[in-house]
Amino acid sequence: MVNPTVAAPQLVLANFASALAVDLSEHVVLQKWATQAPREVWLLHPGDLLATPVRPSEAFLAAACGLLGMTPDDITVVTVPDQPGMAMADSVRRVGLLPVLARWARARPGARMLPVALDAPTTRLARDLGIEVAPYPDGAPPPAHTVAAVMELNTKSGFRTLARQLDIRVPPGETCAAADLPGVVRSFLAEHGGVAVKPDRAAGGHGLRFLPRPGADVAETEAEVTAAARAASHWVVERLVPHRASLSAQFSVEGAAARWEFDGTMTVLDGAFTGYRSPLPASVTAKELREWGTRFGHHLAALGYRGPFGLDALLAEDGGMLYATEANVRRTATTTPYVLVRRLAGAAKPGAVSWNTGHIPGAPDASFEQAHTRLAKARLDYRPDAGEGVVLYADVFPDVPVRYLVIAATTARAAELERLARRALDGRSFGP
Template sequence: MTTAHPSRPIVVFANFLSDLAVDLDEGQILMEWAQQAPRKAWLLRPGDVLVSPVPLGPEFLRYVCDLTRTTPETVTVVTVPPAGAVPLARAVEEAGLGEHVRTLAGDRGAALLPTALDASVIAFARRTGLAVHPYPTVEAAEDALKMTMLLNTKAGFRETVEPLGMRLPAGRLCRRPATEGVVRELLGEYGSVVVKPDRSAGGHGMRFISRDDVRGGVFPALDAIGGPEGIWVVEECLDVAESVSIQLEVTPSGTHALFSGAMRTAHGSFTGYASPLPPSCAHVADELEEWGKALGRHLAAHGYAGPFGLDGLVDAHGVLYANESNIRRTATTTPHAMVTRLTTDSANPHPAWSVGKGWAQRSLGFEEALARLQASRLAFDPERGEGVVLYADAPLDGRSWRYAVVGTTTEDVEAREAALADVLAFERR
């Protein structure tokens, strides 16, 4: 699981359906996230294999190969039929594709590159005789699993990072029966709180509760909270000016910062990202990196290798707070790898970039959307290293388009995003 492409071929294992970030009984949101699996095509090089829970459109695959200068016939895409809310490794086996993947990988001497390191990946690697990149053995990958699972929980994060010197919002851990009492107690000290399920990602499952919401002793916002055994975190709801993150990588030579930026959120849910950090919160960059490297050293001491992310919140006074960690490939890891790959030999080797999502007023096919970008001269230009990339294939509804914008400066990226909204006729939301 490294951002640098290994010297040997890889099996890009797009296991968005994993219990690492969200419990598997949250099947609907996992299957929604799995629709982004086509973006993993940007990692492919000759000899590589992509195992995807959703099909890739032929127009999209040609588009990716054109921009990455890869011959389509030199890569293989294995599409796994839907199997419900089960890990991708199990879906592969249920579809009878395990031997096919093993043969493809074995013929090339490839290793698995999972989106998330979980128990199902370890079991699949053992059954197929594959290594899990970048670990030297399957046993080494398994040794990292305990810490990986722990730090993808809200409780595990709080308990781990506070001794590492990170500043956290005031908060308490509790089980479901105690949640209302803890909410009442913290609302006595703070105007509002946020309630988070222990294992969640992208803001899924979060509830924001203010004193106004509990007049008369009623807690309507808590009605949807799950079973009695689950762990929840109740935290002070900060007056947030910016949501930020840094992505790092644990390697044999140490922990290295890769990039940082500002997250775009709506009601606590991730909607996009822009790198580098904007001037409004650039002052937290050093502290954010210091915290990230401290976490990386802790991960390395427990056997972890590869990329991870640390998210933070900057309050209205400019103070940084640690929010959560994502010990896996995140929603920005692959776009960053794509941007780096597309701009390395261009006139823009140190680009600013963003990822986002817009809703077209009417359904568009991939070729029509791309033709609009080309006609308006917004389409990515490999020589200049600038422009718009349709990085995740055509959406099922033809309207909810994910995109990346690459430019020379933050202002340049913002201008291109505004132009993109006009060209694809995005709704104003």
Template sequence: MNTECEDPAALVVLANFESPLAVGAREVSIQRQWSQQAPRKLWLTRPGDVVITPVPISEPFRRYVAERLGTPRNSVRVVTLPDTPGLPMSQALKGQGLLRPLRAMVRDAPGARLLPTALDAASIALAADLDIPVLPYEAGRPRPDVLRAVAELNTKSGFRIRAGQLALRLPHGVVCTGAQLGRVIGELLSTYEEVVVKPDRSAGGHGLRFVTRNDRSRPAPPPHSRWVVERYVADARAVSAQGEVTAAGVEVPYDGEMRMSGGSFTGYRAPLDDLPEKTREELAGWTRALGRHLAATGYRGPYSLDAVADRSGTLYALECNVRRTATTTAHALVTRLTRAGHPAPAWSTGTVRTGSRLSFDRAVARLDKAGLDFRPGDVEGVLLYTDRPKDGRGWRYAALAPDRARLAELEARLTAALGSAQGGPKGRN
């Protein structure tokens, strides 16, 4: 199921990466960093759609996406917001006088629906201002209690409570305040060699810290902040499964291994086909159980369950993300580009660093010269997943191939063609 690509109505794609669902409102720098990925939302669009983005989208990238999707150039309208750190996008639209022209665009697209990256109060307010429904809610928009449930599950503490009720296996851990954090870390380190310290509301590994018994320093956050301290599961692989809640029920469209570096997410590889089958089945079962709970609250849409598998294949749930994540757009893109009649491909995302700064067109030319540039009708290749990076060197990509062995070969060729060191190596959970 790909809600983004299967709905016949026009989409108003809201790239609201600066959402309080993911991190605290004061985390302006990381929100700005994540917002640089907003151009990737173009991969979800069709002619007549609208994209609302917090960062400009270059003409070369717009041209590139249209050519790879086989859609007319400039058939998607882009609304770019001025830099408004800490301000919800719906308020920024009003403050910059952009709401009225956006309403006119929506009137030109009867039946349009809003597709937010994060389902938060500000995105629902924008849907109300535009008088359009939110995809994929049958009743038009989610109830306030759905938003509260989503906000709670996007915290580490909220997830631990729900996971316990659903009988998901968790690493031993404690929820505490900033004032209690030092004591809690010390108590857990009396039992375990290493612990993971996590801000209660965070995403992508932001703010996460590993602490060992030999560490003399201890974090000293604000006393009323909230934290989770967990046993570190050594030598584990970071895995996840993606769920989708629809009116018809719960599905698990894909699973994969997360590429991590220092606890931060750097990429993904799917499907997850080299763990014990019982481990993969357990991950899918946990994901369905979480989805049934979400369905009961009235939630509709995607969510993910993140976990680690230790050397024996024992699975431990870590957190869930009840929103569109770093993998949902990539999976929708790969599914869209895979022609009928072909088996589901293996695919991956990551970052490759070039030795020198490149323009967007120059980076594409290097892919083309190496025989890696994906074109409509191909069954394998590499795509530049988002716009030119600010430094011109750290290029995000999506790759697809008929199987995992061929995918690994493409990524090796990509590193040789574009850069000096591929991002996204396996690392600590």
């Protein structure tokens, strides 16, 4: 994780456009994810630079910097428009911004790059700029074999292979080529009754299907599988696990050690992540998940990886068995909100405060000013003196989900504030 007291200047690269999470041909979904890039402003300190595919609004920048005790003039924001089919680090060159970033880096000896995703284009960009990649020590760049391993472990099949080697329980499943997908699904449905069908490289629930769908007959299911097979070259088919909770634990690799940072429950809709609740409720234990994550992290350390990663799992309804479903060896949707919680609440350790994230549907006329005004009028906006409240941790754009972070002293209070915030923010229009 990022140390809130970090002194070295940072170039925060919001490279949501990376082949690490999905194929770069998925430009529509990458553009959708890019609307969340302004949230990385919460990682900045005076003197830092944010390279983002979507420029934050002035209102969002002012509010964020105000909470962090600085002004927008204390930081630099460079907009790097995504180029279809291209990783963001390569887009920097394509749009002519390499000299801009190079001048910034030369003026700040010791500057480091902090990317969302560690991929080969990013390490090349850091090399060309003459700066380190955080948190790698002593100026040594991430080795090529480490970057390749990170690419592999961000696939469903790569994770499942390593999980079995490390004695981490995963749902019964099989990896197959697109041409074999219908037959594999047919076989698993006959054996298990329900399956999860996942593109081998995907994130955020993109492309995930649960079969059979309620009310669908055999012909409809076959047609859906045939159509799905054209969307990706490789797939993972798993037995559907009826579950009572979706868990996610986050870790960081520093040196040769892996350290647990925090864990919580995910809210999920049709397999897509929609929110997070931390810490875990008393009725749920993550001891096994933490053990798995530590084991997984030690393996990453041996591969030369340094930085954050997350491990997701399902807590089965029947018998409470835990099944790991994927690893995200990169910054995730929870790592930046966690840093923000630590910076705002001054938490001495994970679990010292409760925090939730979530979102509501956007409106055609939505803006940060209007959404923030609604929270302020309801006296729900985060107040440092109270140590609780709601932060719009991502910028607000028309027809884009409005994302919020709730911070409170207890789980019950966080749930209450979230309920009130959703009521205040809800509505088809953000106008008067």
